[in-house]
Amino acid sequence: MAAVEIKNLSKAFGSLKVLDDISLKINEGENVVVFGRSGTGKSVLLKCMVRLLEPDSGEIFIEGQDVLKLPVNKLNGIRKYIGFLFQSSALYDSMSVRENLEFPLMRNFSFTPAERERKVKSVLEKVSLEDSIDKMPAELSGGMKKRIGLARTIITEPKLILYDEPTTGLDPITTKEISQLIVELQKDLNTTSIIVTHDLICARIIASHAVVLNDGKIRFEGNLESLTTQDDPFLKDFFTNEIIEAKNGRI
């Protein structure tokens, strides 16, 4: 069964068509990376899937239900099982790391305080930040924020995780660490993942399948390895730059 199925999705901002009749199917347990130039609608695609943005037309099936037609209470039922890692990490400034992690558990699930504490400590151990439990987000570095954001995303054990540029703005070593962490977590939790990124290092570590968006349409869909050997001039041009950047990153 498909974990996510998108049919004929379109979204425009004024006269600018960002997504133009996109159809995509992602199977359970699959890790798909979405590439594309800035402004080609990668993040818009993710945001439409959780209805942070309302598409103009199309259908998005998650768990067999068209999320675009669900009333808010039913949509929230599905959102509980979707994890979303924001580009900015989006940690709640006014809450400590512990409170950030406990927040979705307290609101949506009926865990006892002891169970919550155990879960918080367990996810912090997974992201190797046990010592930061009582810190405030302002006291964390960019990489640490990403890790805590990741911990908050997985604490509810989601079936589907959407990553919006998880390694943007991080140095190559931290990028590699975060990407490896994502892979380990996916293995542990057996999730389906959609990763929006520009980062080929991250993509190669995490995903096996790739989708490339350009001018609102899907330009490529298939195996990640075959992507860099395509004859399409756009793909060649796009990935030559990415490969140079990736190699530089590795050096």
Place this chain on the structure above:
Amino acid sequence: MANNSQEKLTRSIADRRLNEFFSTIAGLTIFSFEFLKNVFLPPYEFGEIRKHMDELGVKTLPIVSVTGFIIGLVLAMQSQPVMARFGAEAFLPSMVALSVVRELGPVITALIFAGRVSSGIGAELGSMRVTEQIDAMEVSAINPFKFLVVTRVLACTIILPVLTLYVIFLAILGGYLAIFLSKGINFELYTNSVVNSLQFSDIVPGIAKTFFFGYIVGIVGAYKGYYTENGTVGVGRASTSSVVIASLIILVADMVLGKLTVALWS
């Protein structure tokens, strides 16, 4: 020619401002309906409301304390020579009490509260919006409107009347100090005069309107912050425009409620 183009420019700026004004009023009305829809729905977030009441109350306490005391003091100081000229010095305590309870206490506290709190709410929610924290709440299946907006608006609505009573108390004390320094009035005589001059119809409308003022401060700040756009520039704009709009609406509401009070109580 130059005059013509300048006139066009002025007209287009005026049109834009007018448009902005009406769209803010329309937006605030819809936002208020959204508030009313959410306020009765569980969960009720009592803990959050209490937390915001503590924060907002404590944040505003120093400035309203100083202002309250000085209002009473200056009012008595300035009025005394005029009252003396008409041979009405004996009514000075009553005049201070009535002015402060009916008008000055509620309106000045509300304006200070708007300056301190509405801008704070606008900036806080605005930065949460631009850093995607509100989106993060929404995708976690948590109602951000309920958690962020309803709690803050309710906290403002409840805490402002309490602050106003405190300001009135301090202003009356300030009035006593001024009269005591110039005329050496006895404290008991002063309090008797104040208590005897105040009637139910003075206290209730004066305090009742502060519930509206508190609501205005909260809803305007939350509205401007919740719909912030354009990054950090937008946050600054949300913060300043919250104060301006909240203060204007408070003054207009004061006029309307004042008229209503006169109509109802007379």
